[in-house]
Amino acid sequence: MAPIKTNLAVLDKYEAFYTGGRIQVSSDGCFMFCGYGQKVKVMDLQTGKIKCAIGQEDEEITSFCINPDDQSLVVATQNLLLRKWNWKEEVLVRSWKAIHSTPVMCMEFDPTSTLLATGGSDSLVKLWDSVQQYCTHNLRGHTGVVRLVRFHPDIKRLQLISAGDDYTVRVWNLQTSVCAAVIREHYSLVKDLCFANNGDTMYSCGGDKVVCVWDMTKLVVVKTLPVFESSEGVMLLENLPVLDSSDAGDHFVSVGSAGALRVVNTNTGICAHSDTSLCEDRGSEDEEGNPIIVQAFHCKALDKIVVVTYDHNIIFLNTDFTLHRQFSGYLEEVLDIGILGKDGSHLVVISNSSKVKVYSRLTMECQILSGHTDTVMAVNTYPKKNLFATASKDNRVRVWRMDPDTFHVSCVAVGDGHAKAVNTVAFSRLSAKFLVSGGEDQTLKVWKVPAEVKNDSDQLVSLHSSATHWAHEDDINYVAIAPNDQYLASASKDKTAKLWSLPDLSLKGVVRGHKRGVWCVQFSPTDRCFVTSSADGTINVWNLTDFSCLQTFEGHDSSVLKVMYISNGRQLISSDSEGLLKMWTLKTNTCEKTFQAHEKKAWALTVHPTEELIFSGAADSTLITWKDTTEEDVDEAREKEEQMILQEQKLSNYIEEKKFLKAIGLAIILDQPFRVLKIIKAILKTPDGFQDLKATLCKLKPNQIGALLRYSSEWNTNSRHCHCAQAVVNIMLQGFTAEELLAFPDFTASLEALIPYTDRHYQRLNRLQQQATFADYTRQHMKTA
Missing domain, CATH: 2.130.10.10 (YVTN repeat-like/Quinoprotein amine dehydrogenase)
Structure with missing residues (x-):
C-alpha cells in the first residue's frame, strides 16, 4: 500500500520563453536566444530547458545580439541603453548610452566580434568598437526606421548593409563613412539578406514578393526574381536533397510569410521545388490578418532551417524541408493536461x-x-x-x-x-x-x-x-x-x-x-x-x-x-x-x-x-x-536523527574525558546552549576554574565565539546562570582587542542584549551587599550591648 504523501517538491518548471521579436541561435548550435518581455531567455537546445534569463527589471528589451564567438550578449532597452552581458556567467559587463534619440530596433556584430552596428527608429546607423568601447561611425541616410543591419562577410571590404522603412537598401563604406550605394529595387520592407560563399553575390527579399540578386563588386542589382509571396527569409543551402541532377545551376530558398518554402533557380528564376507543409491547416494568414511566418534563417552549425511563426512556435526543418523538431515559445493559458506514452513520456x-x-x-x-x-x-x-x-x-x-x-x-x-x-x-x-x-x-x-x-x-x-x-x-x-x-x-x-x-x-x-x-x-x-x-x-x-x-x-x-x-x-x-x-x-x-x-x-x-x-x-x-x-524526507529525517544520536554520544564522551574544548565546539555545532552552559559550569568548578575556562575559550574559532556570546546574552536573562554568562563576557573583553571583538559574528547585537540585564544584576547584587552590611552592623551592635 502506498504511503501517505506529506510533501511535494518542484522537479521541473516549463515556462513561456518567447513572446516576440527575432531569435538567434549560438554559432555552436547549442543555445537559442529568445526575447521575452524584459528578458532574453537562453534555451539549451539539447534538453529544452531554460539555462538563464538575461535582463533587468523595468527595462523593456527592443533588440539583442549574440557575438560570433558566443561569449557576449548585447541588449538594447527602451530607455536607450546598451548593456553587454557575459551570459554564461549571467554577469553584466558594461552599460552605455546608445546615443540614438529613439529605441534601437536592430543590431549585428561583425565576423571578428569587434564592431557592433545598431539601427534605430531615429533613422540612424551607429557602429561601436566593443573592445575600445566608443562609437566609431554615425551613418545618416535612411528616412525611416532602420530594420536590418548586416556586415559583409569579408571583413577586409569594410562594408555594412542596412535596410529601413523607406524601402531602400544602403551599402556603407566604413573606411570613409560614406554611403557607397542606394538601391531602390524593392517596393516594400526588406526582411532578410544573405551572401554567397565568396561574398560577391547578395540576395535580398521582402514584402514585395521578389528576391533581388546583387553584384557586390559593382553594387548593383543584376536580377529581380519573383517568388509570388511576401518573403520573410532567403538563404543559400548546399546539396539540397529536394533537387535532382537535372536541376543545374545555383539555387536559393525563399520562405514565404504564408508558410511556403520555394527553391528557385537563380539563373532561370524557375521554382524547382515547393513545400507547403507549414501552411497546411493554417490558411495564408492568422485571424487578425498577420502573416504566419515572422522569421526564417539557416543555422549553419545544425544545418537546419529555423522558422518562427506568429503564434510563437519555433520550428527546425531539415534541408529536405521535413520537420526535425519544434518548440512552443508561449503556452498561453493552460486549461488541461493529459499523460500519454510509455511511462508517461509525453504530455x-x-x-x-x-x-x-x-x-x-x-x-x-x-x-x-x-x-x-x-x-x-x-x-x-x-x-x-x-x-x-x-x-x-x-x-x-x-x-x-x-x-x-x-x-x-x-x-x-x-x-x-x-x-x-x-x-x-x-x-x-x-x-x-x-x-x-x-x-x-x-x-x-x-x-x-x-x-x-x-x-x-x-x-x-x-x-x-x-x-x-x-x-x-x-x-x-x-x-x-x-x-x-x-x-x-x-x-x-x-x-x-x-x-x-x-x-x-x-x-x-x-x-x-x-x-x-x-x-x-x-x-x-x-x-x-x-x-x-x-x-x-x-x-x-x-x-x-x-x-x-x-x-x-x-x-x-x-x-x-x-x-x-x-x-x-x-x-x-x-x-x-x-x-x-x-x-x-x-x-x-x-x-x-x-x-x-x-x-x-x-x-x-x-x-x-x-x-x-x-x-x-x-x-x-x-x-x-x-x-x-x-x-x-523520511530518509533524510532518519539520517539526521541517527547523526544526532552519534553526535550526542560523541559529546558525552568528550565531557566524560574532560575534553572541554572539543565538547564546547561540538555543542555549538549541535546548537545546544544548555549543554554549553553545563560544560562551562563544570569547568568553573575545577580548582583553577576561571583560568581553565579562559584558556579554553581563547582557542575557539571566531564563529564559535560569536555563537557563545549569543548564548551568553540568553543565559544572562536568568539570575541562576548570569554568573557563567558574566564570566564568559569577562574573558572575551579581556582576551581580545576591540577590533577583534567587532569582527565576531553578531557581537554588537549580543552586547546590546547583555547590557540591560547586566545592569539589573549589578543593582541586585549592590542591594544584597548593602543588606549584608546592615545585618553585620546590627550583629556587631548586639554583641557590644
Whole structure:
C-alpha cells in the first residue's frame, strides 16, 4: 500500500520563453536566444530547458545580439541603453548610452566580434568598437526606421548593409563613412539578406514578393526574381536533397510569410521545388490578418532551417524541408493536461488555443496538432492504447492516436453532434470502447469508439452517439467515469453533481449542497464514493449508495478548480483559482500541506499512474512537474536523527574525558546552549576554574565565539546562570582587542542584549551587599550591648 504523501517538491518548471521579436541561435548550435518581455531567455537546445534569463527589471528589451564567438550578449532597452552581458556567467559587463534619440530596433556584430552596428527608429546607423568601447561611425541616410543591419562577410571590404522603412537598401563604406550605394529595387520592407560563399553575390527579399540578386563588386542589382509571396527569409543551402541532377545551376530558398518554402533557380528564376507543409491547416494568414511566418534563417552549425511563426512556435526543418523538431515559445493559458506514452513520456497540453500541443517530457519538443476550429477546452487520455480525446468550442470531440514507435500523433476520429461548445470529455476506463462528453448545451453524449484505429488522416472515422441525455440546467463542467465503467458522474454550473448509469445514461441520483457551481468530480479508485470541488471553495465526498455527504474539506479561499484522488484513494490533491495546490488526508480530514504553485488560476492538474509525479498548469503560462518527496524526507529525517544520536554520544564522551574544548565546539555545532552552559559550569568548578575556562575559550574559532556570546546574552536573562554568562563576557573583553571583538559574528547585537540585564544584576547584587552590611552592623551592635 502506498504511503501517505506529506510533501511535494518542484522537479521541473516549463515556462513561456518567447513572446516576440527575432531569435538567434549560438554559432555552436547549442543555445537559442529568445526575447521575452524584459528578458532574453537562453534555451539549451539539447534538453529544452531554460539555462538563464538575461535582463533587468523595468527595462523593456527592443533588440539583442549574440557575438560570433558566443561569449557576449548585447541588449538594447527602451530607455536607450546598451548593456553587454557575459551570459554564461549571467554577469553584466558594461552599460552605455546608445546615443540614438529613439529605441534601437536592430543590431549585428561583425565576423571578428569587434564592431557592433545598431539601427534605430531615429533613422540612424551607429557602429561601436566593443573592445575600445566608443562609437566609431554615425551613418545618416535612411528616412525611416532602420530594420536590418548586416556586415559583409569579408571583413577586409569594410562594408555594412542596412535596410529601413523607406524601402531602400544602403551599402556603407566604413573606411570613409560614406554611403557607397542606394538601391531602390524593392517596393516594400526588406526582411532578410544573405551572401554567397565568396561574398560577391547578395540576395535580398521582402514584402514585395521578389528576391533581388546583387553584384557586390559593382553594387548593383543584376536580377529581380519573383517568388509570388511576401518573403520573410532567403538563404543559400548546399546539396539540397529536394533537387535532382537535372536541376543545374545555383539555387536559393525563399520562405514565404504564408508558410511556403520555394527553391528557385537563380539563373532561370524557375521554382524547382515547393513545400507547403507549414501552411497546411493554417490558411495564408492568422485571424487578425498577420502573416504566419515572422522569421526564417539557416543555422549553419545544425544545418537546419529555423522558422518562427506568429503564434510563437519555433520550428527546425531539415534541408529536405521535413520537420526535425519544434518548440512552443508561449503556452498561453493552460486549461488541461493529459499523460500519454510509455511511462508517461509525453504530455498533452491544452492551452487557450484551437491547437493541441504534445510535449516530450525529455526534451520538451512539441507537436502542434491542428483540427479543431475553435478553442480546445479539455483532454482525456487512454495511455494503454496511446489514445486521447479532446473537446472544443467548435461543438466537436476528436480522438487522436500517437504512434508508439515514431511518437507521431494524428487525428483518427471526430464526433459532431453537440449544439454548443463541448467543455469536457472522458474515456471509458477499462477498454476505451466509448467516451462521454458534455458542454454548454447541458447535454451528455456517449460516443462509440472503433476497436481499431490507425494513424491515417485520410480516413477519419465519424463517431456516432449511442446515447444522448439533457442532463443539467446549466453548463456541464466535468464528467468522470467510474473505474468499472458502470457509472458516470457529471458536474455542472447549476450547483449539482449527478450520477448516471452507463451506457444508457439513466439517472441514479443527484447530490446537492454546494452553494456555487461544481467544477470537478472524480470517483474513488477503491471506495464507493466520489468527490466534488466547487466555486464555493469547498470539497465534498459523497456516498454512492445514499448520496449523503461523508466529508467536507474547507481551506481554499477561492474556487476549487480541480481535485484528484491520490495514495490509492486515501488522499486528495486540489488546485484553486489563486494558483494554490493543497494536499488532503481523508482519514484525518486535514490539509497536509499547501503549495504555492502558480500566480494565476490553476486549471490543470493530473497525476502520473505511478503517483511519483504530479503535473499542474495554470493561466500564468507555466507547466510544473511535482515530485513526491515523502520517502526522501523520511530518509533524510532518519539520517539526521541517527547523526544526532552519534553526535550526542560523541559529546558525552568528550565531557566524560574532560575534553572541554572539543565538547564546547561540538555543542555549538549541535546548537545546544544548555549543554554549553553545563560544560562551562563544570569547568568553573575545577580548582583553577576561571583560568581553565579562559584558556579554553581563547582557542575557539571566531564563529564559535560569536555563537557563545549569543548564548551568553540568553543565559544572562536568568539570575541562576548570569554568573557563567558574566564570566564568559569577562574573558572575551579581556582576551581580545576591540577590533577583534567587532569582527565576531553578531557581537554588537549580543552586547546590546547583555547590557540591560547586566545592569539589573549589578543593582541586585549592590542591594544584597548593602543588606549584608546592615545585618553585620546590627550583629556587631548586639554583641557590644
